Structures are given as C-alpha cells and as structure tokens.
Amino acid sequence: MANRAYNFNAGPAALPLEVLEKAQKQxxxxxxxxxxxxxxxxxxxxxxxxxxxxxxLLRELLSIPEGYKVLFVQGGASTQFAMVPLNLLRPETTAAYVATGSWATKAIQEAKLFGDTTIAASSEADAYNRIPSISELNIPENAAYVHLTSNETIEGTQWAEYPDTGSIPLVGDLSSDILCQPVDVSKFGVIYAGAQKNLGPSGVTLVIIREDLIAKPSLTVPTMLRYDTHAKVDSLYNTPPTFGIYMVGEVLKWLKEQGGAAGMEKRNREKAALLYDLIDGSGGFYRGFADKGSRSLMNATFRLATEELEKQFVKESEAQGFVGLKGHRSVGGLRASIYNAVPLDSIRALTDFMRDFQSRNG
Structure with a gap:
C-alpha cells in the first residue's frame, strides 16, 4: 500500500500488513x-x-515447557504490576525489584501498596541508561520473587542475559520484547506482556505462569485479580477480548512464517545494527542514550545537540511520512521503536532521512 506510514510508534505499534489485510477480509x-x-x-x-x-501456537513459538499455564487477561501490563504482588507476596516475604527505568519504577510503586519491597539492583545513578550487571543483584533470602523489566521502552535498554534466581521465582515484564528473540521460559516463574507492541492490538495481556505459583493469595484479592480465577477456566471466566486474541493468533501465524523467534532475532539484529551504526558513525551529531552494552533491539533512543534541533527533526520526519519518532515526554529526545512488525525497508528509509538531515544541519 503506497500510503502506509513509516510507523515507529512505541505502542500501540506497527502490525504486519499481511495480518491487517487478512483481518479486514474476515x-x-x-x-x-x-x-x-x-x-x-x-x-x-x-x-x-x-x-x-x-x-x-504461543506455546510452540515460545517453547513453553509443561507445568505452565497460559492466560489471556485484560488491563495491560500495568494491571500486572498489581496482580504480581497481590498473588505472590506472602507474610514475612519481600518483593525484590530491579530498577531499570520508567516501567520498572511504575511496577515498584505499585508493589509498595501491597507489601514490603526491596530494590535488588538499580541503575538510577546512571539515569537508567544501562541494565545492572547480574553481579550487582542483591536478592534477600526472604524474597517472594525477583521482578525485572526485560526491555525499557522509554530509555531504550534491554537485558542481554537473564539472571538465575535459583529457588526464588523470576518475574519478567516482557511487554516490549517478547518474541523478538528466543527466550528460556523455564528461567521464569511468571512472564507477562501487553500485546500492543509485538503480539497484536491493545486490549490483550499475556500471562505465562508456573502452575505451582497459582495458589490462593494470602491477601484479600478481588476475583478478577486472582491468577487462579483465570487459570481454572482457561481465561474464560468472563468475556475475554475475543477479537484481540484472534489478532494475536494471526500475528503468531505470521511470526511462524518468518522463522519464529530465531528468525525474528536475525531480522531484528539487522534492523538495529543499521540504526545504531548510523548513530555511532555520525561523529556525535546523533548521540545514543543507552550504554552500548545495554542497547535495546526494540527501542533505539538518541539525542541531538539541542531540543530545538530535535523538534525540527520530528517536524521534518513527520512531513516525510515518519510517525512516532519523538521521545517519551518524561525524558525527551528521539526514539525509533523497531518492533517485530516494522519492516527492514522502514529502517532503511529512516537512516536515509537521518543522513540527509545531518548533511543539512551538521
């Protein structure tokens, strides 16, 4: 389609054109x-x-082992910020969190409403431009779980390797990088993800939870916020977001055709390399925000010399059909979200624009 925008929105984000056209027909x-x-x-x-x-199909593409339940719930990842502590905290335990940026901070703030929380590691002193190393983690023995945000969309950082937390369940918010590359689900007690970045439209939230963690909460928890409510009836306790789940299924079919998670990783690394190589080779005209060792495959964040020049970049890019390149209002700057469905041609078009913009403003 000639009038398709170059969609770099952070979420809701680009969906595969083939999926949209099939859904249109049906x-x-x-x-x-x-x-x-x-x-x-x-x-x-x-x-x-x-x-x-x-x-x-989700079980197939993520190689989900036996002993895990797959749930489709509503409320976005932000509701999971509450559901995790409500369901997993027990008396005399603490919730351990790794503070890596804006979304991890929101999860921490929510957990504090329901019980004791501990910061197991933090990169706040570095303006959240990096992911803490695994050696920095200090997990208390009475931790009910360890929570991490796999990919920070606002800062543009991503875990390159997940920690082994032993007998303490690892909880992962994978909203913005699920299925961008293979993941060992068995390392986690709980994985959750809002669909609107890599899985489908907004309105569906995926939860993958180890069955031994589905138990009666120690707190008084409303029915719809209990994992056991949804697990007992395969996410059909009430009316689920039916069309959204259908769209997730169609996106998963598309992902399988692209070679699954391994195929997407190859493609995503190629896309990210094009963008980061241009930033690094710009002689400082474009300045990457995230530490190189923590750079995200999904959200490339960068700055220009002045806010005025950044505003000019956004204005000119929009005039040429680029959407969503303005950084999040909380941190400013620029951001290109290059999720699974963003085609390589869109990255090539963006880098061409960036070279031209530098030639005229450098």
Missing amino acids: FVEFENSGMSLMEMSHRGAIYEKVHYDTEK
Missing part, C-alpha cells in the same frame, strides 16, 4: 458464520477454536 463474516467474530459468543465452538489455537 472482519464482517468469519468462517462462513454469517457473523463477525466480534459478534460471537465466547462460549461458542468457533471462538473457542480461535482461543485454543492461539494458545497452542
């Missing part, structure tokens, strides 16, 4: 039913097949 009538999927009962056979096929 939108009014699904599977010769005389109805849209959006109109169907979530208890009916047609939707149930979509629901369970999506779970099955």
Whole structure:
C-alpha cells in the first residue's frame, strides 16, 4: 500500500500488513458464520477454536515447557504490576525489584501498596541508561520473587542475559520484547506482556505462569485479580477480548512464517545494527542514550545537540511520512521503536532521512 506510514510508534505499534489485510477480509463474516467474530459468543465452538489455537501456537513459538499455564487477561501490563504482588507476596516475604527505568519504577510503586519491597539492583545513578550487571543483584533470602523489566521502552535498554534466581521465582515484564528473540521460559516463574507492541492490538495481556505459583493469595484479592480465577477456566471466566486474541493468533501465524523467534532475532539484529551504526558513525551529531552494552533491539533512543534541533527533526520526519519518532515526554529526545512488525525497508528509509538531515544541519 503506497500510503502506509513509516510507523515507529512505541505502542500501540506497527502490525504486519499481511495480518491487517487478512483481518479486514474476515472482519464482517468469519468462517462462513454469517457473523463477525466480534459478534460471537465466547462460549461458542468457533471462538473457542480461535482461543485454543492461539494458545497452542504461543506455546510452540515460545517453547513453553509443561507445568505452565497460559492466560489471556485484560488491563495491560500495568494491571500486572498489581496482580504480581497481590498473588505472590506472602507474610514475612519481600518483593525484590530491579530498577531499570520508567516501567520498572511504575511496577515498584505499585508493589509498595501491597507489601514490603526491596530494590535488588538499580541503575538510577546512571539515569537508567544501562541494565545492572547480574553481579550487582542483591536478592534477600526472604524474597517472594525477583521482578525485572526485560526491555525499557522509554530509555531504550534491554537485558542481554537473564539472571538465575535459583529457588526464588523470576518475574519478567516482557511487554516490549517478547518474541523478538528466543527466550528460556523455564528461567521464569511468571512472564507477562501487553500485546500492543509485538503480539497484536491493545486490549490483550499475556500471562505465562508456573502452575505451582497459582495458589490462593494470602491477601484479600478481588476475583478478577486472582491468577487462579483465570487459570481454572482457561481465561474464560468472563468475556475475554475475543477479537484481540484472534489478532494475536494471526500475528503468531505470521511470526511462524518468518522463522519464529530465531528468525525474528536475525531480522531484528539487522534492523538495529543499521540504526545504531548510523548513530555511532555520525561523529556525535546523533548521540545514543543507552550504554552500548545495554542497547535495546526494540527501542533505539538518541539525542541531538539541542531540543530545538530535535523538534525540527520530528517536524521534518513527520512531513516525510515518519510517525512516532519523538521521545517519551518524561525524558525527551528521539526514539525509533523497531518492533517485530516494522519492516527492514522502514529502517532503511529512516537512516536515509537521518543522513540527509545531518548533511543539512551538521
């Protein structure tokens, strides 16, 4: 399609064009039913097949081991900031968090509402421009879990390797980098992810939880905020976001066609290298924010010499069809979110624009 924007939005983000076109064709009538999927009962056979096929494909692409439940819930990752401590904290335990940036900070603030929290490691002193090394982690013996944010979309940092937390469950917010590369699910007790960056549209939240962690909470927790509520009935306790789950399933089919997580990693590393090589080779005109050892494959953050020049960059880029390059309001600067569905051609177009902008303003 000639009028497609170069979409670098941080979320909701780019979806594969092939998936959008297929959904468009199936939108009014699904599977010769005389109805849209959006109109169907979530208890009916047609939707149930979509629901369970999506779970099955997710298990395949993430190589989820036996002993884990896959849940589709609502409320975004921000609701998981509360659900994790509400369900996993026990008397005399603490919630251990790694403070890596804006989203980790939000998770920490939420956990403090429900019990004792500990900062196991932090990069705050470095303006969150890096991920703490595994050797920096100080995990208390009474930790109920250790929580990390796999990829900080605002700062543009990402864990290159996950820590081994032994018998203490590791909880990961993988909202912005899930399926960008293979991940060993068995290292985690809980993984959660909002869908709107790499999995599908907003409105669906994925939770992968080890079955031994699904237990009656020690706190008084509302029914819909309990993992056991959703686990007992395969996420069908109430009406799930049916169309969103269908879209996740279609994105997963597309991902499988691209070679799954391994195929996406190869493609994502090529995309990121194009962008970071240009930044590093610009003679300081473009300045990467994240420490090189912590750079994200999904969100490249960078600055120019002045805020005025950054505003000019955004204005000119928008005029040429680029969307979403303005940095988050809390930190400023510039950011290109290059999630799975962002095509390589979009990165090439962006780097061409960046070279031209530097030639005219350097």
